[in-house]
Amino acid sequence: MNSLIQSEWQRMWKRKKTLISLILFTAIVLFDCLFLGVQRFGAFDNIHTAPLTAQNFSVFLLKEVSFLLTLIVAPLLIVDSINGEYTAGQLRLVLIRPISFARLFAAKWLNLAFMLLLFTAITFMIGEFAGHLLKPAADSVRYLNPAQVYDRSEAFIYALQSYGLFYLIVLAELSLVGLVSSLMPNALVSFFVSLGVLIGALYISDTLGFFLMSASVIFQLMAGSYAAPFYGPVLVCTGIGFLATMGVWQRRSWTR
Amino acid sequence: MRQEMILEVGGVTKTAGRRTLVKELSFGVRPGEVCGFVGPNGAGKTTLIRMITGLIKPDSGQIRIDGVDVRQDRIAALSRVGAIVESPIFFPYMSGRGNLLNLARLHGNLHTSAQRKARVEEVLAIVDLSGRGSDKVKTYSLGMKQRLGIAQALLGSPKLIILDEPANGLDPMGIRDLRNLILKLRDEQGISFFISSHLLDELQRICSRFVIIKEGGMVWQGTSGEWVDIAGTRGLEEHFVELMTR
Numbered sequence: 001m002n003s004l005i006q007s008e009w010q011r012m013w014k015r016k017k018t019l020i021s022l023i024l025f026t027a028i029v030l031f032d033c034l035f036l037g038v039q040r041f042g043a044f045d046n047i048h049t050a051p052l053t054a055q056n057f058s059v060f061l062l063k064e065v066s067f068l069l070t071l072i073v074a075p076l077l078i079v080d081s082i083n084g085e086y087t088a089g090q091l092r093l094v095l096i097r098p099i100s101f102a103r104l105f106a107a108k109w110l111n112l113a114f115m116l117l118l119f120t121a122i123t124f125m126i127g128e129f130a131g132h133l134l135k136p137a138a139d140s141v142r143y144l145n146p147a148q149v150y151d152r153s154e155a156f157i158y159a160l161q162s163y164g165l166f167y168l169i170v171l172a173e174l175s176l177v178g179l180v181s182s183l184m185p186n187a188l189v190s191f192f193v194s195l196g197v198l199i200g201a202l203y204i205s206d207t208l209g210f211f212l213m214s215a216s217v218i219f220q221l222m223a224g225s226y227a228a229p230f231y232g233p234v235l236v237c238t239g240i241g242f243l244a245t246m247g248v249w250q251r252r253s254w255t256r
Numbered sequence: 257m258r259q260e261m262i263l264e265v266g267g268v269t270k271t272a273g274r275r276t277l278v279k280e281l282s283f284g285v286r287p288g289e290v291c292g293f294v295g296p297n298g299a300g301k302t303t304l305i306r307m308i309t310g311l312i313k314p315d316s317g318q319i320r321i322d323g324v325d326v327r328q329d330r331i332a333a334l335s336r337v338g339a340i341v342e343s344p345i346f347f348p349y350m351s352g353r354g355n356l357l358n359l360a361r362l363h364g365n366l367h368t369s370a371q372r373k374a375r376v377e378e379v380l381a382i383v384d385l386s387g388r389g390s391d392k393v394k395t396y397s398l399g400m401k402q403r404l405g406i407a408q409a410l411l412g413s414p415k416l417i418i419l420d421e422p423a424n425g426l427d428p429m430g431i432r433d434l435r436n437l438i439l440k441l442r443d444e445q446g447i448s449f450f451i452s453s454h455l456l457d458e459l460q461r462i463c464s465r466f467v468i469i470k471e472g473g474m475v476w477q478g479t480s481g482e483w484v485d486i487a488g489t490r491g492l493e494e495h496f497v498e499l500m501t502r
Contacts, residue, residue: 010358
């Protein structure tokens, strides 16, 4: 399994698309920091705001960046790895080796999970750094729930927890887009059907709204005001998507 | 005593919807043998090769490689095989050497980095690509890609190599190089080959056995000498056309 993961990791980073995505993403995050840097308030929603400080900057940055990561960068990279390599015919060289198809998918999933963790961590680190560079420090901050006051270290933990919840959503998305990419005939169709599923999930059930409204859901979750279940649906999407895709990979006919 | 086969195909059938792609095919390839697999376009050659390499599953029948059933233990069976299925499509963003090093990780017999590097250099030398190994694959000619395809097939030290239309698009020099390489590997390493191709004259120069199919079913199989005898003065091409139009 280690060899499979290393082989996938090497190919993933040799693809220009991966490196270009990382560079462009980082540039956009930096641009968002500049944009937030000139704002005085950060908005939780249309009604609730809070003064931007060094302590809450990274959380509001996540709100700005979440759409880019969940609706463009992540689907692009997942589709490229799971569908693009196969439909281009390149994966055939891997598939004819003495390896398990299910393990090959698991290796891809783990690599993508790690790469998306990297994207999330980069956002967090830039947010923390830019917040302290561009905004004054505050002794205490409030978030969506005005009754809860956080000192500096608590605010840092709040931000870490928010990014952790976001990463859980990204993992659920990875499993779902992975399944879609395994079923679709080409990368372009995979990308747009994945977008349709992520956006359409909101209309299927409020419970699945976290794919499209990730930042808003996280704000509410952290404030204790999120009415729908969160951890159950996220874990079910992650687990079922992963296992279903493993099943598809194990049983499918590889005709490309 | 029955001679062990390196490849045994027994009553293999594959359908897609109402269409039968491969129909009750049975044949064998002996160790050290080069077997030509011939049939017109759409006859089911690539479908059978995909089944041998475990990419698709037969509806019925059995495929054994070196005695191991592909369906029951695909991983063990494939550890004895190297293959080019259709044209070899490499990772274009990597060098030839990079492609091989990446794929070498997937062979259980190459545990360490030193083993993988040594094996990659060995196979690059066999296919005469050592000098161009560091160049990106996208700069390779078709002939070089085919040679690199054989190099990747050799990585796991296989007993059987399966080549699907390996001479497609090659110029006469490329075809000659490929032929010499196949014969060298057979003679020096005892590797068996199962080669699908339309180039009958070329196959005749390297194959000791032929399997001919049409519309997924067996039309004829036997040794090269037997086919030459049957074809007589008409030649293989004419006889092949006759078989296909019967």
